[in-house]
Each structure stands twice: as C-alpha cells, then as structure tokens.
Amino acid sequence: MNENDLSLLAGAAARWDLLARALPAATRESLARHLRATRSEPGSEARARAVAAAAGLLRPLLVREEGRLGAPPAASGFTLDDLAVLVLDGHRMVGPVLSAVRERLLAEPALDEAVVAARGGDPRLPALIRLPGPGGLRRLPLFQFEPEAADRVGATPRPRVLAVAVHLDVVDDPWGAADWWLSPNAWLGGVRPAALLGRADEARVDEAARCLNDPEGE
Incomplete structure (x- = not known):
C-alpha cells in the first residue's frame, strides 16, 4: 500500500x-x-x-x-x-488520544439498537448511552441492562443507570459518560462504576456520580 x-x-x-x-x-x-x-x-x-x-x-x-x-x-x-x-x-x-478511547469503549460488550428493540426495550431512552460504531450504527453498552438469565442480558435498563444519568451528559457526550462508567474511579478505590452494578454496595455509584457536579463533596 x-x-x-x-x-x-x-x-x-x-x-x-x-x-x-x-x-x-x-x-x-x-x-x-x-x-x-x-x-x-x-x-x-x-x-x-x-x-x-x-x-x-x-x-x-x-x-x-x-x-x-x-x-x-x-x-x-x-x-x-x-x-x-x-x-x-x-x-x-x-x-x-481520542482514537484509543474510542477503540477501548467500542470493544466493550454492547447491544445494537435493533437487538434492544427486538427484546422489548426502548433503545431511544434519553438516559441510555448510545455509542456510534462503524457506519454510525448505535451500540448500547451492555452494563446498562438487567440480566435476564444466567447467559443472557435483557433489554430492561438498570434503575441505577437511569438515576445516575442526571449527573452525566449522556445525550451530548455519550463517550464521556461511557468512559466514566467503564474506567477505574478514584472515589471507588479504583473500581469501575459499572463493576458495582448488581452488587450489594452499588449505591456507592451514586456518591461517585454526585462528585462530578460537586468534586469537593460540598
């Protein structure tokens, strides 16, 4: 070439x-x-x-x-x-700089909009993160949805994801929102916020999200 x-x-x-x-x-x-x-x-x-x-x-x-x-x-x-x-x-x-972030986030497990809709969900909910993949096809990171069975994720958004969306610029900056969920978080001791979903201590995600608007905890 x-x-x-x-x-x-x-x-x-x-x-x-x-x-x-x-x-x-x-x-x-x-x-x-x-x-x-x-x-x-x-x-x-x-x-x-x-x-x-x-x-x-x-x-x-x-x-x-x-x-x-x-x-x-x-x-x-x-x-x-x-x-x-x-x-x-x-x-x-x-x-x-940004291309590496793009590749990392698009490599995360995700559902296409059509798959979410086929499973009875609404892929257009404003609180859900939708990342444009190749050809502009929107991909919804998998962590946002409740598990339906041991080997399958359904199309029901996790309540915590919807609640935290008010602190994230999901519509205008879906990449930044996805990066927040999928990157180690200092407020969580280096744990990715998405890793806490479905755990007994997932409420810690709320505190970490509030720190985005009030970084000094005032």
Missing part, C-alpha cells in the same frame, strides 16, 4: 474541519464510498485500491487549498481510520 496515500489521508483527517467546508457534496459521497471499502480486510487488494482512490480524490483539492489550509502537522498522530470515522461514523473521537 502506498505510504504517500496513507499519509495524505491521515493529513486530511488532521485538518478535516477546514477541508470539509471545501468538499463538494458529490465528492464527499464518492469519498465515503471509497472509505467504506478501506474497511476491507487489511492487506487485501480491495483495501489498497480504495486507499488509492480516496487519496486520488482528495489530492487535487488539497493541493488547491494548500495556501488556506496549510500543511498538516509532520507527526499529527491521525490515521486513515480516523478519516473513515469522521466521514462514515459521524463523530469526532479521532486523533492520537
């Missing part, structure tokens, strides 16, 4: 805010089609062709806009995958 093409696409991701304004709708649709194909099996000919096509599509625009956009940082930390996330998945969890 051509490293220059990969570098060009990574640079496009690094300055996407400016580039997107100069991108005609038809060009953006073509770019999206090529980026979907870049998600083919690594090392495949289909992926290599898609990378070359996407780079060829953007190269003239980047050259034309170079004076306004400027050269991308020499070591920006952005990647081709980040550009695909921006264009296809519709969120901004990209770059050298």
Whole structure:
C-alpha cells in the first residue's frame, strides 16, 4: 500500500474541519464510498485500491487549498481510520488520544439498537448511552441492562443507570459518560462504576456520580 496515500489521508483527517467546508457534496459521497471499502480486510487488494482512490480524490483539492489550509502537522498522530470515522461514523473521537478511547469503549460488550428493540426495550431512552460504531450504527453498552438469565442480558435498563444519568451528559457526550462508567474511579478505590452494578454496595455509584457536579463533596 502506498505510504504517500496513507499519509495524505491521515493529513486530511488532521485538518478535516477546514477541508470539509471545501468538499463538494458529490465528492464527499464518492469519498465515503471509497472509505467504506478501506474497511476491507487489511492487506487485501480491495483495501489498497480504495486507499488509492480516496487519496486520488482528495489530492487535487488539497493541493488547491494548500495556501488556506496549510500543511498538516509532520507527526499529527491521525490515521486513515480516523478519516473513515469522521466521514462514515459521524463523530469526532479521532486523533492520537481520542482514537484509543474510542477503540477501548467500542470493544466493550454492547447491544445494537435493533437487538434492544427486538427484546422489548426502548433503545431511544434519553438516559441510555448510545455509542456510534462503524457506519454510525448505535451500540448500547451492555452494563446498562438487567440480566435476564444466567447467559443472557435483557433489554430492561438498570434503575441505577437511569438515576445516575442526571449527573452525566449522556445525550451530548455519550463517550464521556461511557468512559466514566467503564474506567477505574478514584472515589471507588479504583473500581469501575459499572463493576458495582448488581452488587450489594452499588449505591456507592451514586456518591461517585454526585462528585462530578460537586468534586469537593460540598
């Protein structure tokens, strides 16, 4: 695979805010089609062709806009995958720091919206965290739901999750809310809040959540 093409696409991701304004709708649709194909099996000919096509599509625009956009940082930390996330998945969890958080949270067990609905639940409840995965498909982290049986999770939200949502910016920052639930918490002695759900001491989650709005415990 051509490293220059990969570098060009990574640079496009690094300055996407400016580039997107100069991108005609038809060009953006073509770019999206090529980026979907870049998600083919690594090392495949289909992926290599898609990378070359996407780079060829953007190269003239980047050259034309170079004076306004400027050269991308020499070591920006952005990647081709980040550009695909921006264009296809519709969120901004990209770059050298946020992409790692994105990958970690999307690797957690989750249910698709359609699965929640099929099990009789409401995947659109405002208090539930919905993370956009590949293609923008919303994924609801599994910890939010009550276990239905020993080997299956149902679609009934845990009451504690709904109660704590008032302290989290679930709608506007679902990534931040998910990260809070799924990261070690200093107020809980390094335990992830999600790990306390269903335990006798799960009420400790309330105190940790309140500290988000009152960090000094006043």
